[in-house]
Amino acid sequence: MLNRRRSMLLSLLSRPASPYGAGAALVRHLQEPPTASAMDPNDDAMWASLPMSFGKQTKKANVSAxxxxxxxxxxxxxxxxxKKEELKAPSAPKPPSPRRKPADDSDSDPLLSDSDSEDGDNTSLFPISHELVLKDHTKPVSALSLDPSGARLISGSYDYNLKFWxxxxxxxxTLRPFRSMEPNEAKPVHHVEWSITGDSALxxxxxxxxxxxxxxxxxxxEFVRGDMYIRDLRxxxxxxxxxxxxxxxxxxKKQFVTASADGTVRVWDVNNTRKQVMVxxxxxxxxxAGRVKISAVLWSPDARFVGAAAVDGTVSLWDGKARSWSRPANVIDAAHLKNTETSGIVFSRDGNFMATRGGDETVKVxxxxxxxxxxxxxxxxxxxxxxxNIIFSPDNxxxxxxxxxxxxxxxxxxxxxxxxGDLKSAASIPISNSSVIRVLWHSKINQIITGSxxxxxxxxxxxEESVRGAKLCVGKAPRVRHIDEDPSMAADIDPSAASIILPNARPEDRNETFSNKTKANMARKNPILSRRPQIPAAPGPLGGTPDQRHVDENIVGSDMRNEDPREALLKFAEIAEKDPMFFGVYKKNQPRNILAGETGEEEEEERKKKRRVLKRVRGLGSMHIVTFYILPPLIHPHVEGTHSPSPPCQLQQFLSLCWPPIDYMKTKRKRPYQKTSTRSTQVTNT
Structure with missing residues (x-):
C-alpha cells in the first residue's frame, strides 16, 4: 500500500508543470481510472470508498418514482x-390546443356539436392520472383560485381562513401553505378570485x-358597508x-362586481372604497317576497352581460357595458326551482351560451x-x-x-x-369520500383543482400533458431534514412527558409517550377526529378586555373622566381675554363685563314659585267671596274708598295671603253689599 502511494506521488512530481498547480493535477489524477496493470486486486474496496470529486454532492431526485x-x-x-384510448398518454407533451376561428358559428361552435359526432380530438386525455393532495383546512373548502401564471393557489374555507400555496x-x-390569514373574524369565506394581472385577489x-x-x-x-336603515337600496x-x-x-383590472343577500348587484372601483360605481x-x-337573496354573479368573458341568479329561481342578465342600471336586460323567470340557491353561473368564451348549476340538482345550458x-x-x-360551481373546459x-x-x-x-352540447356524461371521477364543492381547470398549466x-x-x-404547477413540487428532491426535525431520531425530554422515548429500542421495551386518556383528550380537541359540528357564535362582543395602555394612547377622550371641567376651561381663560373671538366688539364700548343679577336657573325657580302661589289662591277663591259678604268691614285695608278699622293681625295676614286682588280690581267701584257675580250669589245663598 505504501509503495503504491509513493509511486503515485513520484509520477506526479515527474510530470511537467501545470498552469493550474499541483492540486489540480492531483485532482485530475484521482479522477482518472487506474489501469489494470497499476491496480492491485486487493485495493478494490479502498477505491470504491474514495470520493471522485470534492465539495457537497447534490442529491438528485428520483422523479419517476x-x-x-x-x-x-x-x-x-x-x-x-x-373509451380505453382516452386513458393512453400521448408520447410527447403538448399544450392545450388554441381556439380556432370558426368560419360559421353554427358549424364550429363546440356547444352545438353532438358528442357522438366529434372528431379525433375528443380522445385527448383529461389530466386526471395523478393527484397531489394539499391538507391544511379543517372544514369544507368553499373557494379556490389560481393566479394567471399558475404559480400560486388561494383556498378559502368554512374554517374562516385563507391559505396561500x-x-x-x-x-x-413540505406540502404546506406559506401564508394563512383570517380575512374577517369568525366569518366563512364564500369566494376568492385573483385579478386578471395577478397582483391582488378579491x-x-x-x-x-x-x-x-x-x-x-x-x-x-376593505370596502364600505351600507346603511341598513335606508329602505331604498339604491x-x-x-x-x-x-x-x-x-x-x-x-x-x-380596476372594476369588480359583488352580489349580496340584500338583493342587489353592485359594481365597484378599486380606487374608491367608500361608494360603488353603480347598483x-x-x-x-x-x-x-321583499328582498330576495342573490346567490351567484359572474361577468361574461366579452363583458356584455353580468349574470345574477336569485333564490326565487330567476336568472337576470344585466348590461355589462352600461353606466347605470335601472332594470336587467333579460330575465329568465323560472330558470330553476323556487327557494333553491343557484350556486353557479358560467359563460362560454364568446358569451353566446350560459350554463347554470341549480340547487334543484340540475345543470342547464x-x-x-x-x-x-x-x-x-x-x-x-x-x-x-x-x-x-360549474366551469367550462379550456376548449369550451x-x-x-x-x-x-x-x-x-x-x-x-x-x-x-x-x-x-347535450350534457351527456364524458367522465365521472371519484375524488374523495366527501362532497366535491369547488372545481377549477387552469388552461395554462392544464391541471384540475378540486375542493372537498x-x-x-x-x-x-x-x-405528460400538464406543465409546471404540481409537477414543480412533486419533481423536487426531498428536503434534507435536520436531526432535530426527525421524530425517529429525537426524544421528548419535557418534564411533563410520561416517559422517555428510545427510538432504537425493542418494541416490548418501548413505552408510550402519552396515555390513552391524554390521546383521547387531544383527539377531542381536533374537529376532524372528533367530528364536532360547527359551534354557533356566542352572544355578546368577541374578544377579551382591551389593553388599558393601548386605550389611553390611541383612543381620544379615554381619560376625560379624570379631568376637572372647570380647570379645563380655565386653561383658555387667558387666551380668550387677550384675543376674544366672539365678544371683541365689547372691548371698546363695555370693557368691564356686567353680569346678570340672577342666573337663568334662579329666574326659573322664581317663576315656578309664583305659579304655585297663584294656584293656591285660585283654589281658595270662593272662601274669599264668602268672607267678603259676611264680614264687610274686614275689607283689605289697601282698597280705596273703605274706612273700616283694620282687622286683627292674624286675620289681616290671612286676607293678605288669600285675597284675590285681580278679580276685585277688575270690578267697578260699587257699594260693599252689592253682588258682583252669579258665582257670588250662589255662594252667598248657600
Whole structure:
C-alpha cells in the first residue's frame, strides 16, 4: 500500500508543470481510472470508498418514482365517451390546443356539436392520472383560485381562513401553505378570485364588506358597508347584508362586481372604497317576497352581460357595458326551482351560451340570444353546498361540476365532466369520500383543482400533458431534514412527558409517550377526529378586555373622566381675554363685563314659585267671596274708598295671603253689599 502511494506521488512530481498547480493535477489524477496493470486486486474496496470529486454532492431526485407515488389508484372514468384510448398518454407533451376561428358559428361552435359526432380530438386525455393532495383546512373548502401564471393557489374555507400555496416553494415533504390569514373574524369565506394581472385577489367573506389582498396575503383595503336603515337600496353606499359572490371585470383590472343577500348587484372601483360605481336591485315578481337573496354573479368573458341568479329561481342578465342600471336586460323567470340557491353561473368564451348549476340538482345550458327555454338539461347531480360551481373546459367542449354525498356515505363525491352540447356524461371521477364543492381547470398549466367538504384540496394532473404547477413540487428532491426535525431520531425530554422515548429500542421495551386518556383528550380537541359540528357564535362582543395602555394612547377622550371641567376651561381663560373671538366688539364700548343679577336657573325657580302661589289662591277663591259678604268691614285695608278699622293681625295676614286682588280690581267701584257675580250669589245663598 505504501509503495503504491509513493509511486503515485513520484509520477506526479515527474510530470511537467501545470498552469493550474499541483492540486489540480492531483485532482485530475484521482479522477482518472487506474489501469489494470497499476491496480492491485486487493485495493478494490479502498477505491470504491474514495470520493471522485470534492465539495457537497447534490442529491438528485428520483422523479419517476415520485410521480409514481402520486398516481391515482384508479382513474374511475365512466360514461359513454370514456373509451380505453382516452386513458393512453400521448408520447410527447403538448399544450392545450388554441381556439380556432370558426368560419360559421353554427358549424364550429363546440356547444352545438353532438358528442357522438366529434372528431379525433375528443380522445385527448383529461389530466386526471395523478393527484397531489394539499391538507391544511379543517372544514369544507368553499373557494379556490389560481393566479394567471399558475404559480400560486388561494383556498378559502368554512374554517374562516385563507391559505396561500406556492407550487415552486413546496416539495413532497413540505406540502404546506406559506401564508394563512383570517380575512374577517369568525366569518366563512364564500369566494376568492385573483385579478386578471395577478397582483391582488378579491375576497368575499360572509360579511357585507369585500376585501382586496395582495400576493403575500396582506390586506390592501376593505370596502364600505351600507346603511341598513335606508329602505331604498339604491341610496346606500354599499351592501347591507351578507355577501354571497363576486368576480372581476374580464378586461378592466380596476372594476369588480359583488352580489349580496340584500338583493342587489353592485359594481365597484378599486380606487374608491367608500361608494360603488353603480347598483342593480333585483325585484321579485313573487307577491310579498321583499328582498330576495342573490346567490351567484359572474361577468361574461366579452363583458356584455353580468349574470345574477336569485333564490326565487330567476336568472337576470344585466348590461355589462352600461353606466347605470335601472332594470336587467333579460330575465329568465323560472330558470330553476323556487327557494333553491343557484350556486353557479358560467359563460362560454364568446358569451353566446350560459350554463347554470341549480340547487334543484340540475345543470342547464342556455342561449343568451334566445332565453325562452334551455338548450339542454341534466338532472340527478346532487348538491348540498351554496358554493358548488360549474366551469367550462379550456376548449369550451366540456362542463365540469362536483357532486355532493351525505356525511360518512360509502359513495364518494365525484367530479362530473359533461359534454357542453347535450350534457351527456364524458367522465365521472371519484375524488374523495366527501362532497366535491369547488372545481377549477387552469388552461395554462392544464391541471384540475378540486375542493372537498373534508378540507382537502386535490390537484389532478398528468406528467405528460400538464406543465409546471404540481409537477414543480412533486419533481423536487426531498428536503434534507435536520436531526432535530426527525421524530425517529429525537426524544421528548419535557418534564411533563410520561416517559422517555428510545427510538432504537425493542418494541416490548418501548413505552408510550402519552396515555390513552391524554390521546383521547387531544383527539377531542381536533374537529376532524372528533367530528364536532360547527359551534354557533356566542352572544355578546368577541374578544377579551382591551389593553388599558393601548386605550389611553390611541383612543381620544379615554381619560376625560379624570379631568376637572372647570380647570379645563380655565386653561383658555387667558387666551380668550387677550384675543376674544366672539365678544371683541365689547372691548371698546363695555370693557368691564356686567353680569346678570340672577342666573337663568334662579329666574326659573322664581317663576315656578309664583305659579304655585297663584294656584293656591285660585283654589281658595270662593272662601274669599264668602268672607267678603259676611264680614264687610274686614275689607283689605289697601282698597280705596273703605274706612273700616283694620282687622286683627292674624286675620289681616290671612286676607293678605288669600285675597284675590285681580278679580276685585277688575270690578267697578260699587257699594260693599252689592253682588258682583252669579258665582257670588250662589255662594252667598248657600
Amino acid at each position: 415520485q410521480f409514481e407515488a402520486t398516481k391515482r389508484a384508479s382513474s374511475g372514468v365512466q360514461g359513454s365517451d370514456a 406556492d407550487f415552486a416553494g413546496m416539495d413532497p415533504s 375576497v368575499i367573506p360572509a360579511s357585507s364588506q369585500a376585501q382586496l389582498v395582495d400576493r403575500d396575503g396582506d390586506k390592501i383595503c 341610496g346606500t353606499s354599499g351592501h347591507v347584508a351578507e355577501l354571497t359572490s363576486g368576480t372581476w371585470h374580464p378586461t378592466d 342593480g336591485v333585483h325585484k321579485s315578481k313573487t307577491p310579498g 342556455w342561449d343568451t340570444r334566445n332565453l325562452k327555454k334551455p338548450l339542454s338539461t341534466r338532472s340527478g347531480l346532487s348538491t348540498n353546498n351554496a358554493e358548488t 367542449r366540456y362542463l365540469l361540476t362536483g357532486t355532493s354525498v351525505p356525511f360518512n356515505s360509502p359513495t364518494p363525491g365525484t367530479l362530473e365532466i359533461l359534454h357542453a 367538504a373534508n378540507g382537502d384540496v386535490r390537484v389532478l394532473y398528468s406528467p
